[in-house]
Amino acid sequence: MAHYMQTATASQSDVNLGASANPHARPTDFDFLAVIGKGTFGKVLLAKLKADGKFYAVKVLQKKVILKKKEQKNIMAERNVLLKSLKHPFLVGLHYSFQTPEKLYFVLDYVNGGELFFHLQRERCFSEPRARFYTAEVASAIGYLHSLNIIYRDLKPENILLDAQGHVVLTDFGLCKEGLEPEATTTTFCGTPEYLAPEVLRKEPYDRTVDWWCLGAVLYEMLFSLPPFYRRDVAEMYDAILHKPLQIPPGKSDTVCHLLHGLLQKDQHCRLGAIADFLEIKNHIFFSHINWDDLYHKRLPPPYSPNVRGPADLQNIDPEFTREMVPNSVGRTSELGTSLTTSSSNAFSGFSYVSSDNGFL
Numbered sequence: 001m002a003h004y005m006q007t008a009t010a011s012q013s014d015v016n017l018g019a020s021a022n023p024h025a026r027p028t029d030f031d032f033l034a035v036i037g038k039g040t041f042g043k044v045l046l047a048k049l050k051a052d053g054k055f056y057a058v059k060v061l062q063k064k065v066i067l068k069k070k071e072q073k074n075i076m077a078e079r080n081v082l083l084k085s086l087k088h089p090f091l092v093g094l095h096y097s098f099q100t101p102e103k104l105y106f107v108l109d110y111v112n113g114g115e116l117f118f119h120l121q122r123e124r125c126f127s128e129p130r131a132r133f134y135t136a137e138v139a140s141a142i143g144y145l146h147s148l149n150i151i152y153r154d155l156k157p158e159n160i161l162l163d164a165q166g167h168v169v170l171t172d173f174g175l176c177k178e179g180l181e182p183e184a185t186t187t188t189f190c191g192t193p194e195y196l197a198p199e200v201l202r203k204e205p206y207d208r209t210v211d212w213w214c215l216g217a218v219l220y221e222m223l224f225s226l227p228p229f230y231r232r233d234v235a236e237m238y239d240a241i242l243h244k245p246l247q248i249p250p251g252k253s254d255t256v257c258h259l260l261h262g263l264l265q266k267d268q269h270c271r272l273g274a275i276a277d278f279l280e281i282k283n284h285i286f287f288s289h290i291n292w293d294d295l296y297h298k299r300l301p302p303p304y305s306p307n308v309r310g311p312a313d314l315q316n317i318d319p320e321f322t323r324e325m326v327p328n329s330v331g332r333t334s335e336l337g338t339s340l341t342t343s344s345s346n347a348f349s350g351f352s353y354v355s356s357d358n359g360f361l
Helices: 063-068 072-087 116-123 128-147 209-224 234-243 254-263 278-282 292-296 342-346
Strands: 030-038 042-049 055-062 094-099 103-109 160-162 168-170
Touching: 030 055, 055 063, 063 072, 063 103, 072 094, 072 103, 116 160, 116 209, 128 168, 128 209, 128 254, 128 278, 128 292, 209 254
Parallel strands: none
Antiparallel strands: 030 042, 042 055, 055 103, 094 103, 160 168
């Protein structure tokens, strides 16, 4: 399945979160070992910190590309969400961030069990119990974000990682919307085509239930190998999302069919989660055998082990990424011949961050 470009509208004004911290970290602190992901603004690399030999995923973003696309507000929102998500077991952790004149660096947990997308490509579909486990862990993470008045807006198998034990880790918060109260709506057109909710396509005001629509789409894909309204032609797919009834192939339990119909309800006001949000998901009969406290504390054994061989293992990372050469520029603090205006530099004021548990800095 193709990776479609994300779209979002951002403010054209510079983003200033206050005075920048002192630059505690530098690119030269790391050995950059392999490319493990890439996107519109840069790459994600496996890196080893020279000081202690620990491995991290370092997301390196090009400032000039961000500024050209006027996406600095979304990048800063991603940083803010990462800072708030440190306390949940199924959200990727940010250790610290820093910047050079040309680039922004997020130093994140290296989660090396592979993308859900990678495993789906290899296995085509999952059993119902396995899909239930992943859906419950993702729902727990989404429910936590909603409790912070954050909607995620880009749930898809590419953004769901498995850790070394096989637990879910949600990543990539670039399209998150902060400060959205439970009854509030927003209108930004953003997301990935296969997973867009009807109200987003209609360019109507939408609320946090867009995340529950996406959860339904991901669950459907885990069970049947393609998103629920998938068409090769994007225009046909949009028409299906807006107008075609949900078709569930035979062979699945009544409870999962009931959940899918609830999550993939085209009217957002009638969708499962519209009234009591995550509580409605938790209480659905499909999850009746899930002890949510045990789930949260990772006391439930994952249904699949990625068989990770060590902290630098790359076997579950798509070779599309790992066969790419690591750019020399990511390890340099300064690049001669590249200059940014003062205004551009100020666009990322306040980006630098160091968590309190990183005493080596």
